[in-house]
Amino acid sequence: MKRIRIAIVLGSAAVLLILAGCAPAPEKSAQQPAQPEFKSAVPINDIMVSIIDHNAHVIWNAAGDRSPGKPTASKYSPKNDQDWHYLEHAATALAASGNMILIPGPPKADQDWVKDPEWRKLAQDVANAGAKAVAAVDHRSLEELGTAGDDLLVTCEACHKKFKPELPAHVAKPAEQPEHYGKDPIK
Numbered sequence: 001m002k003r004i005r006i007a008i009v010l011g012s013a014a015v016l017l018i019l020a021g022c023a024p025a026p027e028k029s030a031q032q033p034a035q036p037e038f039k040s041a042v043p044i045n046d047i048m049v050s051i052i053d054h055n056a057h058v059i060w061n062a063a064g065d066r067s068p069g070k071p072t073a074s075k076y077s078p079k080n081d082q083d084w085h086y087l088e089h090a091a092t093a094l095a096a097s098g099n100m101i102l103i104p105g106p107p108k109a110d111q112d113w114v115k116d117p118e119w120r121k122l123a124q125d126v127a128n129a130g131a132k133a134v135a136a137v138d139h140r141s142l143e144e145l146g147t148a149g150d151d152l153l154v155t156c157e158a159c160h161k162k163f164k165p166e167l168p169a170h171v172a173k174p175a176e177q178p179e180h181y182g183k184d185p186i187k
């Protein structure tokens with residue numbers, strides 16, 4: 001009796017093995033190619049300062065005052081094609097910067113940040129706001145540029161609050177960081 005039972009168990013194991021063998025093998029073409037591991041020599045903090053912060057200020061300054069009821073245009077708002085062209089560089093850099101901050105630089109913290117799903121979502125938000133700014137430039141729309149700038153600000157604040165709450169919220173004045181103010185020298 002015992003023998004038979006063992007035989008049955010083995011028999012069903014064999015059936016399972018056969019079934020497994022018949023199961024269609026995953027198609028090679030359907031498999032994702034392995035994601036190459038990107039590494040950067042540039043710390044995320046440097047991308048923040050030189051690319052994200054710099055270009056965000058160019059957009060914000062051009063968009064002017066966004067308080068309700070205030071006239072939008074400022075003395076840094078675009079007046080001609082060359083000004084819009086300058087803004088196009090800033091907007092494109094921001095649209096690309098969302099991916100840049102997914103690539104860790106040498107600091108240990110960079111490695112941890114880029115793995116965090118919330119970080120990755122916020123990085124995508126930066127890219128989306130940048131793409132919105134690019135579209136605003138295409139449409140030569142100061143109003144759209146302002147909306148893109150507002151979106152950007154939301155992402156900066158959300159991410160700093162979560163990942164670097166001790167960062168001072170210091171908004172530099174034109175004389176401190178003239179590079180944020182386009183080619184229009186500060187009088």
Ligand code: HEC
Binds near residue numbers: 045048052119159160
């Ligand atoms: C996905 C998260 C994230 C987003 C989005 C983000 N930041 Fe940052 N930012 C950081 C972190 C984290 C640091 C600190 C990096 C470090 O200490 O190595 C930082 C650093 C900075 C610094 C340097 C501060 C210093 O004291 O050196 C500036 C300036 C800055 N961010 C501006 C901005 C602006 C402006 C925006 C929005 C347009 C923005 N950041 C969007 C996470 C983010």
